[in-house]
Amino acid sequence: MIDLRSDTVTRPTAAMRAAISDAPVGDDVYGDDPSVNRLQAMICERTGKQAAAFFPSGTQSNLAAIMAHCARGDEYLVGQLAHTYKFEGGGAAVLGSIQPQPIEHAEDGSLPLAKLEEAIKPVNFHFARTRLLALENTFGGQVIDQDYIVEACSLARRYGLATHLDGARISNAAVASGLDLATLCEPFDTVSICLSKGLGAPQGSLLVGSHELVEASVRWRKMLGGGMRQSGMMAAAGLYALEHQFDRLADDHRNAERLAAGLAEVGGVKVLRQATNMVFLEVPEAHWQGLGEWLRERDIIVSVGSRTRLVTHLEIGEKEIDQVIAAFTTYFGR
Numbered sequence: 001m002i003d004l005r006s007d008t009v010t011r012p013t014a015a016m017r018a019a020i021s022d023a024p025v026g027d028d029v030y031g032d033d034p035s036v037n038r039l040q041a042m043i044c045e046r047t048g049k050q051a052a053a054f055f056p057s058g059t060q061s062n063l064a065a066i067m068a069h070c071a072r073g074d075e076y077l078v079g080q081l082a083h084t085y086k087f088e089g090g091g092a093a094v095l096g097s098i099q100p101q102p103i104e105h106a107e108d109g110s111l112p113l114a115k116l117e118e119a120i121k122p123v124n125f126h127f128a129r130t131r132l133l134a135l136e137n138t139f140g141g142q143v144i145d146q147d148y149i150v151e152a153c154s155l156a157r158r159y160g161l162a163t164h165l166d167g168a169r170i171s172n173a174a175v176a177s178g179l180d181l182a183t184l185c186e187p188f189d190t191v192s193i194c195l196s197k198g199l200g201a202p203q204g205s206l207l208v209g210s211h212e213l214v215e216a217s218v219r220w221r222k223m224l225g226g227g228m229r230q231s232g233m234m235a236a237a238g239l240y241a242l243e244h245q246f247d248r249l250a251d252d253h254r255n256a257e258r259l260a261a262g263l264a265e266v267g268g269v270k271v272l273r274q275a276t277n278m279v280f281l282e283v284p285e286a287h288w289q290g291l292g293e294w295l296r297e298r299d300i301i302v303s304v305g306s307r308t309r310l311v312t313h314l315e316i317g318e319k320e321i322d323q324v325i326a327a328f329t330t331y332f333g334r
């Protein structure tokens with residue numbers, strides 16, 4: 001199967017499974033798991049942050065961080081299409097009593113500084129207390145301009161706001177921009193990093209920040225049911241991913257470029273954008289079902305619809321890309 005729905009569909013390689021099987025473990029709720037501790041130390045070193053905590057998912061890591069920054073009745077500024085706002089079940093509002101203030105994205109995925117400034121509420125009992133700015137990088141595959149990020153975070157600080165980055169795919173941003181994780185994380189108080197996306201681990205995210213903020217987030221993690229025991233099994237997969245599957249993200253970006261170039265030649269679909277490991281297509285509605293089924297019959301899985309996104313990952317090579325282009329070509333050439 002050539003599964004292009006997401007970079008989360010990857011399965012652990014034999015070498016990763018061996019790392020999992022060999023992992024020294026302990027009870028992480030007691031802080032006793034050597035593999036979890038090693039993973040946390042490694043990400044601190046790479047991001048230049050004081051402290052880190054291993055979470056079962058990015059959703060939980062984002063939520064715990066937002067709850068560490070904001071109290072009941074506080075507000076956070078977030079993109080209208082950001083994952084924490086749109087794709088995490090409204091967790092900040094439901095479990096944190098934290099009001100999101102969504103901001104429209106610019107074309108490049110950024111949240112315009114003027115709109116952010118306008119949305120920050122004055123201190124007055126009529127308003128929720130604006131406490132946090134949350135950004136996302138990459139956003140829809142797009143690497144957010146680092147100069148913009150520095151400016152947005154300094155604007156936030158000027159108003160006394162904390163800053164959080166949903167860096168689910170910050171590793172893709174690092175590889176694509178040539179900037180290291182420490183540079184990309186530097187402007188933020190906390191950053192959440194997924195191991196389960198392009199890095200190819202089966203599960204888990206890391207939250208990094210100051211000792212104080214990570215400690216507060218670990219308290220929320222426990223309350224949210226995310227205190228794990230011998231999670232060194234999963235941490236070992238994360239360690240393996242960071243050591244062996246980080247630089248190869250460049251292959252995914254090259255393959256996405258190859259895919260976009262090939263699909264641009266197919267009459268019938270329009271390539272809207274390619275950035276890092278994602279390609280977005282416009283497919284005429286009359287073809288949503290037919291194309292999806294046609295591809296499925298050829299062992300290719302794509303969610304075809306109003307927003308058709310194809311994502312490359314470590315199970316997709318040039319050969320698979322060419323098979324996908326050929327399947328699109330024959331479908332529209334009939």
Ligand SMILES: *Cc1c(COP(=O)(O)O)cnc(C)c1O
Binds near residue numbers: 057
């Ligand atoms: C996948 C993702 C998350 C959440 O990660 P899960 O581990 O699936 O909960 C958060 N933000 C972004 C941008 C993501 O793509």
